[in-house]
Amino acid sequence: MSIRAENLxxxxxxxxxxxxxxxxxVSFEIGDGTFVGLIGHTGSxxxxxxxxxxxxxKPSRGTVYFNGEDIFAEGYNMKAxxxxxxxxxQYPEYxxxxxxxxxxxxxxxxxxxxxxxxxxxxxIRALTQCGVDEGRFDRxxxxxxxxxxxxxxxxxxxxxxxxxxxxxxxxxxxxxxxxDEILGMISRLHKERKMTVILVSHxxxxxxxxxxxxxxxxxxxxxxxxxxxxxxxxxxxxxxxGLSAPEITYLAADLNAAGISVDPSMSTIEEAKEEILKAxxx
Amino acid sequence: xxxxxxxxxxxxxxxxxxxxxxxxKRTALRDVSLEIAQGSFVCLLGHNGSxxxxxxxxxxxxxxxxxxxxxxxxxxxxxxxxxxxxxxxAGMVFxxxxxxxxxxxxxxxxxxxxxxxxxxxxxxxxxxxxxxQKVGMTAYRLxxxxxxxxxxxxxxxxxxxxxxxxKCIVMDEPTAMLDxxxxxxxxxxxxxxxxxEGVTVVLITHYMEEAVDADRVVVLEKGEIAxxxxxxxxxxxxxxxxxxxxxxxxxxxxxxxxxxxxYELKQAxxxxxxxxxxxxxxxKELVRIKAQ
Numbered sequence: 001m002s003i004r005a006e007n008l009x010x011x012x013x014x015x016x017x018x019x020x021x022x023x024x025x026v027s028f029e030i031g032d033g034t035f036v037g038l039i040g041h042t043g044s045x046x047x048x049x050x051x052x053x054x055x056x057x058k059p060s061r062g063t064v065y066f067n068g069e070d071i072f073a074e075g076y077n078m079k080a081x082x083x084x085x086x087x088x089x090q091y092p093e094y095x096x097x098x099x100x101x102x103x104x105x106x107x108x109x110x111x112x113x114x115x116x117x118x119x120x121x122x123x124i125r126a127l128t129q130c131g132v133d134e135g136r137f138d139r140x141x142x143x144x145x146x147x148x149x150x151x152x153x154x155x156x157x158x159x160x161x162x163x164x165x166x167x168x169x170x171x172x173x174x175x176x177x178x179x180d181e182i183l184g185m186i187s188r189l190h191k192e193r194k195m196t197v198i199l200v201s202h203x204x205x206x207x208x209x210x211x212x213x214x215x216x217x218x219x220x221x222x223x224x225x226x227x228x229x230x231x232x233x234x235x236x237x238x239x240x241x242g243l244s245a246p247e248i249t250y251l252a253a254d255l256n257a258a259g260i261s262v263d264p265s266m267s268t269i270e271e272a273k274e275e276i277l278k279a280x281x282x
Numbered sequence: 283x284x285x286x287x288x289x290x291x292x293x294x295x296x297x298x299x300x301x302x303x304x305x306x307k308r309t310a311l312r313d314v315s316l317e318i319a320q321g322s323f324v325c326l327l328g329h330n331g332s333x334x335x336x337x338x339x340x341x342x343x344x345x346x347x348x349x350x351x352x353x354x355x356x357x358x359x360x361x362x363x364x365x366x367x368x369x370x371x372a373g374m375v376f377x378x379x380x381x382x383x384x385x386x387x388x389x390x391x392x393x394x395x396x397x398x399x400x401x402x403x404x405x406x407x408x409x410x411x412x413x414x415q416k417v418g419m420t421a422y423r424l425x426x427x428x429x430x431x432x433x434x435x436x437x438x439x440x441x442x443x444x445x446x447x448x449k450c451i452v453m454d455e456p457t458a459m460l461d462x463x464x465x466x467x468x469x470x471x472x473x474x475x476x477x478x479e480g481v482t483v484v485l486i487t488h489y490m491e492e493a494v495d496a497d498r499v500v501v502l503e504k505g506e507i508a509x510x511x512x513x514x515x516x517x518x519x520x521x522x523x524x525x526x527x528x529x530x531x532x533x534x535x536x537x538x539x540x541x542x543x544x545y546e547l548k549q550a551x552x553x554x555x556x557x558x559x560x561x562x563x564x565x566k567e568l569v570r571i572k573a574q
Contacts, residue, residue, distance in 0.1 A: 040461075041431070041461045041462075041463060041464075042431050042432045042433070042460065042461045042464060043431060145330060145331055146330045146331070147330060172458060172459065173377070173455070173458050173459075173488075174330065174488070175328075175329035175330045175488050175534055175535065176329075176488060176490065176534065176535050176536035177329060177531075177534030177535065177536070178329070178330060178534070179488075180536075202460075202461045202462060204462070205539055242461060242462070242463035242464075243461070243462060243463070244462045244463075246539075247491075247538075247539040247540060247561070248539065248543070250561060251540065251543075251561050251564065251565070254561050254562075254565045255565055255568065258565050258568075258569050259569070259572075260565075260568055260569065260572060269539065269542055269543050269546060272543050273543065273546050273547060273550065276543075276547060276552075276568065277547070277550060277552075279572075280552070280568070280571060280572055282550070282551060282552065
């Protein structure tokens with residue numbers, strides 16, 4: 001279930017003086033079951049890029065291949081693609097609309113042509129995986145707290161049983177515990193269902209913790225696409241693009257400067273703990 | 283002197299049916315008493331639904347307490363004759379900059395507030411100059427807010443409040459929608475205002491790192507000031523509050539990354555002190571331990 005972008009460009013007002021590239025000549029391949037963190041400053045083209053991956057936006061140049069097939073070729077089954085590539089927008093809870101939670105989550109699978117029974121079965125499974133208990137199934141989604149609304153909205157996409165799950169800042173506006181819960185849930189889906197995940201985030205710490213690979217966009221261009229370890233080696237460069245490395249990576253530099261030698265590319269609390277204990281001979 | 287003093291404040295959200303009849307109520311604040319000193323930088327923490335935003339809106343009389351009183355510079359927010367003075371004393375900045383900007387040109391947007399209260403034109407221009415300079419946005423004076431990044435827009439929104447020369451700025455998650463640079467710029471602008479101009483800042487945030495440089499941190503839980511497991515109120519300096527790692531976790535919050543690492547290392551047996559807040563502090567402690 002690989003996704004491959006080839007020389008992808010998206011241009012606003014092409015051919016006029018206002019011509020602007022939202023995405024410029026981006027190529028990459030995301031292998032089956034990879035967890036990718038997509039980072040970039042506001043306006044770097046992250047949201048534009050992900051909307052190409054399930055065909056919501058049509059590129060000005062280049063194309064996207066899903067399992068080797070050009071998704072923008074004539075006659076390609078876009079509807080089926082949207083069942084394979086699920087996209088969770090920013091603040092997805094604004095898109096809840098049904099009278100009760102279960103019906104809301106059933107909407108996606110029904111739209112893909114599932115029978116009521118199958119849709120219900122899938123909705124229940126998705127809600128359970130997203131940590132929404134049965135007691136909430138027949139409540140109005142609008143009565144739920146922000147964190148639960150967000151889960152229900154994500155369950156709506158999971159119920160379509162996509163192979164690739166793309167989430168645009170799924171933790172924005174949540175409290176720390178809510179953030180951990182949502183990220184933990186995504187991480188579990190990734191492991192248990194071998195789902196490919198593309199997570200758009202502003203938090204370097206979150207991305208460092210969960211992603212196998214990190215994609216960095218700057219003004220629509222692909223700057224890095226590598227493991228967190230390699231990407232965070234470029235801390236100074238990231239900063240010049242309005243980003244930053246995780247706090248722990250900066251700590252590594254400070255510690256090394258102070259004569260406590262640790263791995264300069266450590267990026268998570270767990271790694272730092274091990275490295276520091278080792279350096280102090282504990 | 284206290285610029286804000288809330289005494290035994292209760293606030294309920296009333297739930298009405300189609301006929302506007304009150305059918306239920308949800309208590310957002312129950313018996314909150316909190317005094318905020320003039321010129322201080324106070325961070326309010328708490329999980330979603332803990333009552334932070336409700337409290338913030340009490341400060342500039344957008345919400346009026348059901349029971350108890352809120353005094354802003356000695357003025358009771360329930361006294362309608364003070365409404366304008368209260369709003370001029372305490373300005374608010376919200377989460378989404380796009381909802382707070384009304385004009386097509388940055389300087390007009392910043393000047394809107396003063397113009398609205400009848401400040402003479404010369405003085406408006408002077409206030410706009412000052413306000414933009416204080417948030418580091420002078421270079422964008424004639425730009426359209428549409429061309430700005432999220433962080434820049436938020437700084438324009440802050441300048442709009444600064445131009446009103448309030449004694450206090452209340453900010454409800456001003457950085458939630460910003461990228462790391464935008465967050466950093468907004469925070470340093472706010473700290474400057476606090477230090478140089480003596481503006482009181484009440485900052486509501488979900489980012490624990492942003493609370494590290496505050497004078498005081500207050501944690502809310504279920505509409506009250508949260509209690510630690512030892513029974514004390516979760517109201518103190520950042521170091522005091524972030525030393526209570528277990529309590530914060532129980533309250534669905536976290537601690538700054540460096541504080542958490544310090545805590546983990548201590549649990550693993552390193553003789554570190556509690557409540558380490560910055561990289562510098564942690565490095566110094568580790569160097570000290572290494573030398574032993």
